[in-house]
Amino acid sequence: MSGISSALISAMIATILAVPALAQAPVQPPALPPSAQPPSGQPPSGQPPSTQQPSAQPPSAQPSPPPFATIKVEGTDNVYIFRYGGHQSMFVVTPQGVIATDPIAYLRPQAAKTYIEEIQKITKAPIRYVIYSHHHYDHIAGGKPFKDLGARFVAHKNARARLAALKYPDVVIPDQTVDQKTTLRLGGTALELIYVGRNHSDNSLVMRLPKEKIIFTVDFIPIQTLQFRNIPDNASPIELEESLKKVLALDWERMIPGHPYAGGRLGTKKDVEDHLAYLQELSAEVKKAADAGKCIDAAMREIKLPKYESWANYGQFLPMNIERYCYWWGRGF
Numbered sequence: 001m002s003g004i005s006s007a008l009i010s011a012m013i014a015t016i017l018a019v020p021a022l023a024q025a026p027v028q029p030p031a032l033p034p035s036a037q038p039p040s041g042q043p044p045s046g047q048p049p050s051t052q053q054p055s056a057q058p059p060s061a062q063p064s065p066p067p068f069a070t071i072k073v074e075g076t077d078n079v080y081i082f083r084y085g086g087h088q089s090m091f092v093v094t095p096q097g098v099i100a101t102d103p104i105a106y107l108r109p110q111a112a113k114t115y116i117e118e119i120q121k122i123t124k125a126p127i128r129y130v131i132y133s134h135h136h137y138d139h140i141a142g143g144k145p146f147k148d149l150g151a152r153f154v155a156h157k158n159a160r161a162r163l164a165a166l167k168y169p170d171v172v173i174p175d176q177t178v179d180q181k182t183t184l185r186l187g188g189t190a191l192e193l194i195y196v197g198r199n200h201s202d203n204s205l206v207m208r209l210p211k212e213k214i215i216f217t218v219d220f221i222p223i224q225t226l227q228f229r230n231i232p233d234n235a236s237p238i239e240l241e242e243s244l245k246k247v248l249a250l251d252w253e254r255m256i257p258g259h260p261y262a263g264g265r266l267g268t269k270k271d272v273e274d275h276l277a278y279l280q281e282l283s284a285e286v287k288k289a290a291d292a293g294k295c296i297d298a299a300m301r302e303i304k305l306p307k308y309e310s311w312a313n314y315g316q317f318l319p320m321n322i323e324r325y326c327y328w329w330g331r332g333f
């Protein structure tokens with residue numbers, strides 16, 4: 001625990017929640033634990049510096065982190081993480097072009113411009129693909145600059161259907177869709193796009209690099225962090241648990257997440273097992289409370305899971321995570 005105060009975290013979350021447009025879609029908060037440190041060693045930020053409140057920073061706080069950073073994943077030749085504010089995206093560079101993922105430019109067009117500039121510092125090869133992790137705007141809005149460069153957009157079929165219905169003006173509609181699984185091949189790199197069922201959305205893709213044994217997953221497996229608010233946009237929290245089991249059954253060693261959790265480190269299978277255990281323990285506690293007639297409000301007040309109190313967002317989101325399971329065990333939906 002160092003570097004950034006809970007007051008600052010609260011201020012950042014308050015800033016995000018105060019943006020009216022963000023409230024219209026399920027979005028991820030900064031989700032940074034108090035101990036979070038991005039790879040640069042600087043304190044984290046859920047927002048670009050322009051929206052930070054310097055007055056919320058205690059005198060001992062470290063300087064603001066850079067608004068963005070690009071790092072090559074250790075031990076790989078061509079796998080990179082681009083972070084802008086509190087969001088992250090993976091990209092893969094090959095001699096035949098670049099496979100980019102989430103534009104992460106919702107309400108901040110500069111993020112997509114910077115993302116492209118960062119790629120072009122590494123390679124002059126064209127950006128051939130943009131893959132959406134899932135359809136939530138905070139990860140995939142703002143992709144037009146990639147489209148203008150000729151990139152082909154790929155997403156799960158449910159993402160395209162949802163986006164076509166929503167017609168949000170700053171979202172590029174996918175050109176190509178995935179059902180259960182597709183393997184993209186470009187310049188000697190294979191990237192699998194795998195659907196593991198409904199979880200945090202009905203269209204989350206796990207992106208797996210089989211040679212590097214790396215996966216990129218967004219929002220549905222927070223590392224040492226609770227689920228977002230009342231776990232919106234899932235049909236059943238049990239399906240969410242099932243999708244984590246499917247991720248565990250895949251062959252991989254390191255997981256790049258869509259937000260810099262737990263100090264900005266990569267995730268491991270142990271992190272997925274831990275998150276699944278959290279959900280299962282929460283589910284069991286809430287089921288008992290539901291059977292005792294305590295759902296919804298009494299359960300939200302009374303249930304505690306002290307084992308997880310060091311996880312990010314425990315104080316803020318535990319009652320809401322309970323609420324989601326209360327609907328399930330106490331109401332059947």
Ligand SMILES: [Zn+2]
Binds near residue numbers: 027028134136219
């Ligand atoms: Zn999301």
